[in-house]
Amino acid sequence: MRKKEKVIVRRALDYNPENIKKIVREGLGEFGLSSKVKGRITIKPNVVMAHHKVAPSAFTRPEFLNGLLGALTDGKKDTQKIVLAEKTGAGLPTTRMFRRAGYYNLKKKYRIKLVPIEESRKRTIRLQKGEVHEEVTTAREIVDNDFLVYAPKLKSNVLCQGLTAAIKLNMGLLLDRKRLWNHNFNLDKKIADLLEVGFPDFIATDAIEISLGGNQLTQHGRRLGIILMATNPVAHDVVCSHILHLDPEHIQYLRLAQERGYGSLSLDDIEIKGDIPLEEIRQKTKNLDLGVVRVDEVNCNIRTIAGEPYCPGGCHGIFLDWLYMFKDRKPELWKNLPAWTVVIGKHSGDVSASKLMVIGTCSEIQGKVRARKKRKIRGCPPRHKDLVLLFFLKAGILNPLFRFDIIIDAYFFLFISWCKRFIKGRL
Ligand code: SF4
Numbered sequence: 001m002r003k004k005e006k007v008i009v010r011r012a013l014d015y016n017p018e019n020i021k022k023i024v025r026e027g028l029g030e031f032g033l034s035s036k037v038k039g040r041i042t043i044k045p046n047v048v049m050a051h052h053k054v055a056p057s058a059f060t061r062p063e064f065l066n067g068l069l070g071a072l073t074d075g076k077k078d079t080q081k082i083v084l085a086e087k088t089g090a091g092l093p094t095t096r097m098f099r100r101a102g103y104y105n106l107k108k109k110y111r112i113k114l115v116p117i118e119e120s121r122k123r124t125i126r127l128q129k130g131e132v133h134e135e136v137t138t139a140r141e142i143v144d145n146d147f148l149v150y151a152p153k154l155k156s157n158v159l160c161q162g163l164t165a166a167i168k169l170n171m172g173l174l175l176d177r178k179r180l181w182n183h184n185f186n187l188d189k190k191i192a193d194l195l196e197v198g199f200p201d202f203i204a205t206d207a208i209e210i211s212l213g214g215n216q217l218t219q220h221g222r223r224l225g226i227i228l229m230a231t232n233p234v235a236h237d238v239v240c241s242h243i244l245h246l247d248p249e250h251i252q253y254l255r256l257a258q259e260r261g262y263g264s265l266s267l268d269d270i271e272i273k274g275d276i277p278l279e280e281i282r283q284k285t286k287n288l289d290l291g292v293v294r295v296d297e298v299n300c301n302i303r304t305i306a307g308e309p310y311c312p313g314g315c316h317g318i319f320l321d322w323l324y325m326f327k328d329r330k331p332e333l334w335k336n337l338p339a340w341t342v343v344i345g346k347h348s349g350d351v352s353a354s355k356l357m358v359i360g361t362c363s364e365i366q367g368k369v370r371a372r373k374k375r376k377i378r379g380c381p382p383r384h385k386d387l388v389l390l391f392f393l394k395a396g397i398l399n400p401l402f403r404f405d406i407i408i409d410a411y412f413f414l415f416i417s418w419c420k421r422f423i424k425g426r427l
Pocket residue numbers: 183184185308309310311313314315316344345359360361362363379380381
């Protein structure tokens with residue numbers, strides 16, 4: 001009989017680090033891992049973006065990591081070397097996001113090292129099962145360690161059929177150029193490829209406050225009051241998808257992970273333990289709207305025409321994410337956005353519009369175009385930050401992320417980070 005993978009779900013009503021420490025310590029014990037927590041330990045959190053005003057719920061909270069670090073270091077005096085490694089969203093410098101996320105206090109308290117992956121010493125791993133990536137270059141600490149811990153934040157994400165949990169965390173192993181490469185209809189294959197490099201020994205998930213319903217960066221947090229722990233990321237994500245009322249069979253990267261032998265998508269193959277039944281959690285989440293729709297179905301002033309290919313992980317999804325930034329952070333503007341028509345992908349047919357924006361390098365209109373104003377944004381796909389900037393410059397639309405402090409982070413501090421890498425020979 002096939003051995004069942006275990007996922008532990010524990011109640012944690014608030015971000016009390018002592019309570020989190022106790023829960024994680026008990027979880028490590030239940031998985032028989034307590035004695036393995038030693039040597040070089042790498043923790044990979046989710047810090048895709050952190051900002052007190054516009055992205056307060058996008059990242060693993062420092063209080064959660066405080067409890068996790070407490071559990072990992074409990075009673076062990078200087079026997080471990082702990083690093084916390086991450087690469088934030090494309091076009092943002094990780095050091096700034098570590099600071100905005102409040103991780104520097106953890107650095108002082110636990111004497112850990114914060115490793116921005118783009119500035120670190122790298123290792124390149126050739127993949128055996130990769131369909132998109134033949135090799136992956138990431139921080140040495142991700143592939144060369146004694147114990148790898150993933151600390152994701154449970155979130156919804158419209159780019160990948162609704163779920164960001166343990167497996168999707170692997171996108172943060174990639175440097176910007178490779179991260180955006182094939183970030184289109186191939187995104188699910190990319191994510192599945194990365195499991196060959198990023199397969200944690202232990203997962204502890206911050207689901208005390210989950211975030212959902214809009215853009216993965218700007219959406220609002222909602223108290224769920226649980227911590228999940230597992231050793232198999234597929235089993236972990238299957239339980240997370242059921243928590244969010246998603247069918248794991250419909251999440252393509254999970255289906256690919258199963259096909260490649262990383263784990264089963266059936267709940268029958270998973271033993272769920274802990275002190276809160278899955279059904280009780282699902283009752284709390286049953287009416288939550290994850291916002292997972294096609295971009296041309298969104299009901300707002302901007303009309304979107306979706307051509308082929310439809311790229312949920314590319315231009316279509318990223319534009320939907322751009323729209324959701326208004327819903328999340330400027331709801332008064334959401335229904336009153338200027339009346340642009342946006343075409344994404346190859347569209348067969350005529351288009352008549354007052355103001356027309358075409359998004360995506362491959363996008364074109366195979367028919368007659370009648371428009372007073374016509375603009376194009378290139379990229380396959382364009383980055384979130386490009387859409388924010390170029391929609392301002394080309395259409396005069398001010399996105400909630402168009403803020404002075406974020407512009408300084410995304411351009412000035414990114415340049416500083418590039419200089420550091422250049423000087424150290426780590427580009
Ligand atoms: S440019 Fe075309 S293929 Fe690339 S992400 Fe956009 S729509 Fe998809």
